[in-house]
Amino acid sequence: MATLTGLEPRLYHVRSTLLVVLALYVSYRISQWIYKAYRVRTRFHDIPSLPRHLIWGNLINAGERLKPSLKRHPDYGFEEIWRELGEPGCFLVDLAPIEDRGFLIIAEPQYVEALVNSTEEFKYSIPKSNNYHALKPVLGAESIITKEGAAWREMRKRFNPSFQPRYIHSLTGSIVSRVEIFVERLQSLAKSGITFKMANYAQDLTTDIITQLTIAQDFHAQSTPEGHGEKSPTGLLTASRRLSDMVYDVGQGVGFHMIDPIRPLKSLFYESIIDHKLTAIVRARISSADTTSESKSIMQLAVSGLSPNKALIRSCVDQVKSFLFAGQDTTATLIQWICYEMSKASHSPHHATILSRLRQEHDAVFGPHPFSAPQILSSPATAESESILTFKLPYTTAFIKETLRLHPPAATVRAVPWEATSLSLPLPSQSVSIAGLQIYPSLHLIQRNPNIWGPDAHLFNPGRWLDDSYLAGLPVGAYRPFERGPRNCIGQELAMLEGMVVLVSVARGFVFEKIGLTGREVVDGGEKEREVWSEHAVTSVPVDGMVMRVSMGEKANFRP
Numbered sequence: 001m002a003t004l005t006g007l008e009p010r011l012y013h014v015r016s017t018l019l020v021v022l023a024l025y026v027s028y029r030i031s032q033w034i035y036k037a038y039r040v041r042t043r044f045h046d047i048p049s050l051p052r053h054l055i056w057g058n059l060i061n062a063g064e065r066l067k068p069s070l071k072r073h074p075d076y077g078f079e080e081i082w083r084e085l086g087e088p089g090c091f092l093v094d095l096a097p098i099e100d101r102g103f104l105i106i107a108e109p110q111y112v113e114a115l116v117n118s119t120e121e122f123k124y125s126i127p128k129s130n131n132y133h134a135l136k137p138v139l140g141a142e143s144i145i146t147k148e149g150a151a152w153r154e155m156r157k158r159f160n161p162s163f164q165p166r167y168i169h170s171l172t173g174s175i176v177s178r179v180e181i182f183v184e185r186l187q188s189l190a191k192s193g194i195t196f197k198m199a200n201y202a203q204d205l206t207t208d209i210i211t212q213l214t215i216a217q218d219f220h221a222q223s224t225p226e227g228h229g230e231k232s233p234t235g236l237l238t239a240s241r242r243l244s245d246m247v248y249d250v251g252q253g254v255g256f257h258m259i260d261p262i263r264p265l266k267s268l269f270y271e272s273i274i275d276h277k278l279t280a281i282v283r284a285r286i287s288s289a290d291t292t293s294e295s296k297s298i299m300q301l302a303v304s305g306l307s308p309n310k311a312l313i314r315s316c317v318d319q320v321k322s323f324l325f326a327g328q329d330t331t332a333t334l335i336q337w338i339c340y341e342m343s344k345a346s347h348s349p350h351h352a353t354i355l356s357r358l359r360q361e362h363d364a365v366f367g368p369h370p371f372s373a374p375q376i377l378s379s380p381a382t383a384e385s386e387s388i389l390t391f392k393l394p395y396t397t398a399f400i401k402e403t404l405r406l407h408p409p410a411a412t413v414r415a416v417p418w419e420a421t422s423l424s425l426p427l428p429s430q431s432v433s434i435a436g437l438q439i440y441p442s443l444h445l446i447q448r449n450p451n452i453w454g455p456d457a458h459l460f461n462p463g464r465w466l467d468d469s470y471l472a473g474l475p476v477g478a479y480r481p482f483e484r485g486p487r488n489c490i491g492q493e494l495a496m497l498e499g500m501v502v503l504v505s506v507a508r509g510f511v512f513e514k515i516g517l518t519g520r521e522v523v524d525g526g527e528k529e530r531e532v533w534s535e536h537a538v539t540s541v542p543v544d545g546m547v548m549r550v551s552m553g554e555k556a557n558f559r560p
């Protein structure tokens with residue numbers, strides 16, 4: 001009893017010390033919060049913005065247009081603000097203290113060019129935003145997407161040669177064989193007449209392509225039923241998708257995910273499945289001498305000549321994860337929008353003319369059979385398929401560029417360090433320092449800006465890409481779906497090639513029908529705008545997974 005009594009004051013002492021430490025920590029965090037909010041709130045007054053409240057900044061007047069519950073990409077909210085501000089080249093959104101930095105939203109390319117290119121102060125352009133840290137479970141710690149400085153440069157140098165056009169085109173046969181399976185799946189869907197989400201089919205396709213190309217491994221996403229093989233609960237494809245979904249939750253802002261106690265365990269579980277399987281494959285590929293054309297992978301090419309130590313394998317696994325992440329959803333989104341733009345031919349004479357011109361080009365290059373393109377492209381003469389895709393399909397290329405102009409799947413977010421000295425914003429009235437701001441070049445605003453693209457900026461019109469005098473009048477950097485500068489997209493040739501092969505393989509054999517629209521209600525009091533919104537899921541994706549029906553085109557039963 002005496003001992004217990006002796007313990008009590010000591011316990012009391014420990015408890016009160018802990019409480020004091022906790023209180024100090026909480027006060028420190030709150031003061032940090034206040035300081036950061038104060039720092040943003042008291043600066044950048046010369047940059048156009050909605051009225052900023054002393055305490056709330058733009059949390060209320062911008063927040064109500066950006067909140068995740070609207071189920072639309074923040075770009076639509078930025079567009080509303082941009083219009084309200086009189087369409088400036090850039091503007092400020094101050095969400096401190098929810099975001100500890102202000103956002104500079106950019107709507108004109110001349111403001112972006114200096115920020116994503118090399119400068120004396122930022123040799124490899126301004127660093128990426130801290131928001132990318134949330135992607136670590138998916139990308140790994142060594143990812144080319146998040147690394148900075150010399151470590152990034154080293155990695156990029158290592159992988160650049162395997163993404164050069166010549167090498168990427170040598171892989172056309174591999175791409176075509178996966179697209180043939182995609183076509184077969186669409187044929188089955190056309191026969192059954194069911195409604196389906198194009199996102200699922202396009203993602204299976206791009207997964208098969210990117211894994212085959214990067215690590216010479218086909219996970220057969222297109223032919224594996226849900227719940228089996230790599231799509232079973234412990235399969236790599238399931239783990240990859242679940243992990244991406246968890247990261248997407250983070251992009252949705254405040255929510256249950258922030259306090260979910262099981263979440264870190266689930267994340268670790270999926271990460272360990274992916275790491276375990278990819279490490280085994282990467283190790284085998286690096287030590288394999290087999291470099292026949294189907295098995296030669298982007299990764300093997302990048303590491304040839306290096307000694308296969310633990311650090312190299314670790315780094316390669318993270319790059320493969322990064323390529324899967326960066327190359328799968330983005331390209332799948334491109335394919336969905338390609339099909340969507342074709343679907344408009346059924347109700348719009350303008351789009352019917354576009355589709356007819358596209359099909360004429362395919363007839364001229366591949367002959368009259370609607371499904372002849374894959375066979376011709378996969379002929380062993382690589383130079384032949386490369387020259388067809390590069391030079392003989394200008395309207396098809398224009399169709400894809402126009403799709404990426406109106407529906408850009410990805411973008412960059414950068415953060416200018418507070419201590420940066422050389423960066424200022426050349427506003428019409430004066431130059432303003434942007435040290436401490438996050439930079440978001442909104443491709444939705446830049447690539448649909450009527451002040452740049454003309455009054456038909458919102459119209460899908462591939463023909464604009466074939467009009468040399470129109471193109472000559474565009475400012476530098478007006479079109480930037482793969483961003484520009486040293487940290488542009490390493491996979492852009494590959495993405496374009498995938499888009500081309502898909503488009504020439506499906507445009508003549510299928511009729512796509514969009515089921516359900518999610519766009520804005522009215523256009524000038526006329527017909528409801530036939531639009532599908534994108535939503536923010538780290539990348540920008542169609543909000544409904546692109547629900548469609550497909551039927552066989554008129555020429556589908558063609559016999560030569």
Ligand code: HEM
Pocket residue numbers: 128144145146156322323324326327328330331334408409410411412413481482483486487488489490491492494495
């Ligand atoms: C239509 C498809 C695609 C689009 C629109 C796209 C767009 C972009 C954009 C905007 C960036 C800059 C992102 C940032 O700064 O955070 C980027 C970076 C990147 N992309 Fe793509 N991408 C596509 C397909 C691909 C593919 C197929 C790959 C295949 C590997 C890929 C790999 C990467 C990588 C590794 C980076 C980071 C590059 C670096 O920081 O050095 N992308 N992409």
